[in-house]
Amino acid sequence: MTSTPPPPVNEPDPSALVCLGTQVGPCATCQRKTHKYGRGGSPLCQWCMAPAMEAWGTTVRHTSTRP
Structure with missing residues (x-):
């Protein structure tokens, strides 16, 4: 399966x-x-999150360090 390349970084993530x-x-x-x-926020856009999910699996999550 081929994925479409991400748009230029000056275009925002759909989220x-x-x-x-x-x-x-x-x-x-x-x-x-x-x-x-x-x-519902994430430190990564959907295009940067995709490789992280491939490497770490679907359980990759951002953990807040704030109390």
């Missing part, structure tokens, strides 16, 4: 288009705008 503007932040890897903060 950034459906969340509040205050929950948008840069992807930890490529700096693309993504839903980073709040419930």
Whole structure:
């Protein structure tokens, strides 16, 4: 199966288009705008999360270090 290449990093992750503007932040890897903060947020955009999920499996999750 071939995947389509990701769009240029100046285009936001689709998740950034459906969340509040205050929950948008840069992807930890490529700096693309993504839903980073709040419930359902992730430090990686969907294109950077895909290789991480392949390497670590579907159980890869972001663990907050905040109390």
